[in-house]
Amino acid sequence: MSQVLDAYQGIAELLQERHRQGLASDALIQTLGPATALDGIAPQSVDAVVMDPPYYDNVQYSELSDFYYVWQKRTLSDLYPGWFDDEVTDKQNEAVANPARDGSAKGAKARYEELMQGIFAESRRVLKPEGIMTLMFTHKSADAWETLTNALIEAGWDISACMPVESEGGYSTHQMNMASAASTIFIACRPADRSNRSPSGWAYEVRSKLESAVRECLAEFEVLKLNPVDRMIASWGRALRVYSEHWPVQDGDEEVPPTRAMQEAARVVAEEEVSRLSGGLVTVDDLDAESRLAVIALGINGLGEFAFDDALQMSRSLNFHLQQRNGNYRVSDDLVAYASAGDSERAAPLAIRGNKLRLFKPEERAAQRLEHPQTLWDLLCGLIVLYRDGGIVAARNYLSTHGKRDNAALRGLLKVWANECDEDDLRREALLIDYEL
């Protein structure tokens, strides 16, 4: 209630000056209805559109509203005739991705895009040519961002700026939903003038501009101390700005979809992350898929648990599959495996419990996998276990057996482990191994 009063007071104060000037009666038009039809607002008449749209499938507002609607209908319909004529609230025009309404996840994505495109087109109609539109968007999934970008571009908008802002309180419904990022991304858009624009080339033009924009924004975000997942999402915003400015983008004969821009941004973020964590000793190209994810997970959470959704999100951005593999398996560059913590042969680097993942500690990994390591991460775990059993001589022999005696990337990994694993004993041990090596 105090929030409602606060918001009401804020709006009233905004209008006070106009009221004093006698302008109040025509200064404010308030309408209720789907934003796909802003009836009563003349074309090119407003200076700014400020929008906080639904974040894809995050909150089903109308389904939640029904809970209150049916009670309000019984208590308020005499006072407000016409407000409660419908049986329940309108679901069809709600701009959300709702598989229950649209039959499937694919149908829900298409309907969200269609409704958002209608809203953006209507916003463009009422905005003055030099006007601006801002929206907030807080979602971790690449699908949600792709859909939003398609809708914006198709409705004739360019993204002109993108900035993460810490805005939602820890207890909001959005925040409790795992799909939500901790920061809200503010996106500013301008009506696109594409009259003299010809298609841009992905390989020679857009990709390199996008890479520089993402590196620049990562440097800029440093002061904001974003968590790595938010850093990734904020970087998508920047990548999509470059993409929308150059749209349509071609790679040979193929049209490049916005997902390519996001994947490229994710690659740059992972590259920066790996190099930052290892103090420049390891690059993303030195690492196989499992070691790459292990390094990033270590950087985000140490040895603690993290949401399965976060890992899934990363797998989509970094182009690998996340799969349960109990027992031994052959690693490949498009697979990162996890095993149940109770599995007797824990060859995978990640343990699953409920909807949380964590890194297995070296001593928890299957001895057979460490004897026959397939990834740099296996080798790091084997090195630590061997050192505990037989000191530096055993550790050196282990590395020599696997031809990695002087491997710089492995030493980099050992440094990341020493810096990021959150148990003092393990850190001291890693520093000692590094020193003795």
Ligand SMILES: C[S@@+](CC[C@H](N)C(=O)[O-])C[C@H]1O[C@@H](n2cnc3c(N)ncnc32)[C@H](O)[C@@H]1O
């Ligand atoms: C993220 S919330 C905005 C919350 C608001 N900023 C606040 O602080 O209360 C998105 C809102 O968009 C509304 N909405 C959904 N579909 C819509 C449509 N087609 N036209 C207009 N509003 C819609 C939802 O009912 C919800 O209230």
